[in-house]
Every structure is written in C-alpha cells, then in structure tokens.
Amino acid sequence: MTSRPEDTDRTFPAGIAARLRREILTGELPPGSALKERDNAQRLGVSRTPLREAVRILGQEGLVTLRPLRSPVVADPSLAEVLDEIAVLRQLEIFSGGLACQNATPEEVELIAALAADVAAHHATGDKVDVFDQDMRMHTAIADAAHNAALSRTYREYLARLWRVRFVSARERADAPRVLADHQDMIAALRARDSQRMTAAIASHLDGMVRNVTRHFQNREGNARQP
Amino acid sequence: MTSRPEDTDRTFPAGIAARLRREILTGELPPGSALKERDNAQRLGVSRTPLREAVRILGQEGLVTLRPLRSPVVADPSLAEVLDEIAVLRQLEIFSGGLACQNATPEEVELIAALAADVAAHHATGDKVDVFDQDMRMHTAIADAAHNAALSRTYREYLARLWRVRFVSARERADAPRVLADHQDMIAALRARDSQRMTAAIASHLDGMVRNVTRHFQNREGNARQP
DNA sequence: AATCGGGGTATGGTATACCAAAATCCGAAA
C-alpha cells in the first residue's frame, strides 16, 4: 500500500499528531507505552518521516518523552512534575486575568460569559470530553482577552499539556459547584475590571485543580502498581 | 559525499540547529531571508532530513517562521510582538526569582554568583556572542534554582526566543553598568532570601531590556526600509 | 504596451533504502 492520506488528513504531520494526541489523552496509548516508528507509521498508513515529525511535535508538547536512540514513550509525569506545571499555569492565568481586566473589550467579556454559560449548561448532560473542551475554550478566551499573543500561546500549551491529568482527575469526583462558582466570579471580576477579585477567583480555581490532581495520584498510589 | 559529521557535531539535528541559530543570531542569515532546504543542507554538509528537523526546532523557538509548502524564513517580529514576549518573560523571571529565594541551595547561589562574575569578567574582553551565552547561563541558573522543571523549560524557551532582539538591541548602546549592577542586586537578594528585593532587581533588569529593544526598533524605523 | 495564460523550474513534502547502535535471545561454560 503506497498510502492514501485522503481521509482524516490535514497538513499531515499536524494531523498525525492530532490523532496520536487524542489516543494519548483518551488512554488508548497508555502512559509509559513505547511509540515505535515503524509500527505506528504502518498502523496510521503513513511513512516514518511524517510520523517522526508528529512525534516531535508531541514531544514538544510534553505528551511523549524523547530519548536518543530509543523509542519515544508516552509521558507519565509524577505528581511533583504536574504540580510544577500547575504552578506555572497559575502564574500565567493570573497574569492573563489581570491583563484581561485591563484590556478586554466588552464584546470579549460577553463572549467569555457565553462560553462559561455553555460549560454550565453542558456540565450535567454532555460527555466529559466535550465539557472539557468547552472549559478550555472559555479559559483560552480569557487569555486571548489579555491581548498578548505570546501569553496566549504559552497558556494554551500548558492547558493542553495538563489536559489529560485534569481529565482523569476530574472524573473521579465532581466538584462542579465550585468550578462553576469560580467561573461566575471571574466574569463578575472581568465586568467590574477588578483584577484583585479576578486573581482570587483564579487562585481558587487552581487550588481546586491541585486538590483534584493530588487526590488522584494518592488514589492511584493505593491501587495497582504496573510492572 | 556521504558526509562525515565529525567536526562540530552533537546529536546532529540539535547541532545543526545550533549552527543555524548562531548564524541567525549574528545576522549572517538576516531576518526575512529564506532557508532553502537543499541549499543549506549542502552548505552544512548534511542531508535534508536532519536539516529539516533542525529548522523545525528553530521554528518552535520562534527564530524562523514556517509556512506550508514554502521556504521557511528567518523571523522578523514586530516591536509589539517582542514586547508581549518580554512581558511574559518578566512574569516568568519574577516567579523564578521568588521561588529561587525560597528553594535555592547555598551551592546554587554560589554557582549563580560565579556565573555572574564570568559575565562581568568577559564583558569587556570576549566577543558579544559569548558574553550573551554567559548571561543566558546565569539567568537560567536562577530559573533552575527555583526547582520547578516546567518553569525552567518555559523560561529557557523565552530567553532563547528573545536572544536575537536582545543581542542586536544591546550592541547599539552598552548599558553594561546597569546590567551588572542588577546582577549583583539579584545575587544579594538571593543570599538574603529577600524576594522583594529580587523582584525589584528583576523588574529593573527587564525595564532596561524594554528600553533597549524599543529604542532599537525606533532607530531601525528611522533607517532603511527593506523592499 | 499591458495583461493573461501556459509551461518549465525550483522547492517543500513524502516514501523508502541503508546504516549503526541497542536490546534481546540463546547457548556454552562454570
């Protein structure tokens, strides 16, 4: 088969990366598993070259770990590493929030409010993945409202990198009320251009994330230890 | 020629990236110029594959802009984009400084002091590129002393991305005294575990960077406009 | 003289062949 990249394609290496990313985030490719070039290339119906490039993209995103002359493996970060990342995310989000209070246009504020409403609406009904995407969209909208392109980019990176841990942590226990309350608080702060309040809401939000993730790791510790 | 990568080598694609990076930062490859795969591969004596990978690395660092089906070009960011990046760098560095005051070991503090001394020593003598490398090493050492791996990584990214603008901005006018004074201030703050003072020193440092860069862009505006 | 179209060329994207290092497996020796 000389390959038929006609189906789920899009600029190719990026498309491959997207497929692999989803497989990693959903757990089809579990943490610690090796990504052999030849196997995955054949499985996805492409040659090794674009697959290689896709793996590098994921490596940059922190979803896979690259080792010289060895198979890349799906990343399996420790609690400490994740908490480090959350700490940086917190700083980025607080910075975003402050700038957004200062720079957001009224239209952007309303867009953010609408996205928050979407999250609240779908929280009970829709599937978790969709809700998480909604949530991510709302938060990146805040980052965008800061009107700092570099900040948006880096913030998105961190959010994507933490997507999986947040997901598996959040589905163990739903602390929806607090999350949604934080969102409302953020919007109120944004409308009032009150960066103090914004910072407080964001801090609460991130504290919740730290609690969820920590509990998740502790539970996992109590359970199975893979060989 | 089947190539003999024995000279300036190191894991290859990273080595190629380092060479290209230096050429970009020194201006041998001016902003806006195209990086043709075949030409550069032959010039550097490697094949297109590793060169491609090197270019992607530089793209990730923001030194080159990648366009689908077009030659990558050496990036030429606007003043606004650079100022945005500096704003994020400032937040990251302030965060690092605070954590370093809290977490740095005495050995790390002395290492940082030694690196600062290197910068000061080479400032008059050595070539600008080396001094800048020294400077970068010192600042990344501070970030490392924060003991947050994610923060170190992202901080390094920003420093690398801003390397060139800082370089071309700094060589127009030497504000060495202030820079070196800031360094001394940082080290004093670190020794005293005084994160307030650390924040102040970093802010001064970054303000200087903003001034330099802004002046550089204004001068360039006054001069030639390339077609 | 200006503009539009077509064909040739330059260039990035992809596939594949080849190479070298790593891991693995198996047998022989203790």
Next chain:
DNA sequence: TTTCGGATTTTGGTATACCATACCCCGATT
C-alpha cells in the same frame, strides 16, 4: 542452575529518490 558473551533482531538516525505544488518567466493576444 546461573551467568556471561556473542550473534541476531529490533529500532531509531540519516541519506536519497520521487512526487506535488507554488513560483516565475516568456510569449501570445488584445
């Protein structure tokens, strides 16, 4: 039975051939 060493296999790294598309130049037409 265990362990050590070497041959085989596996796998990532590199080079190169091939393909598709965008660019560019030139000529024909208005």
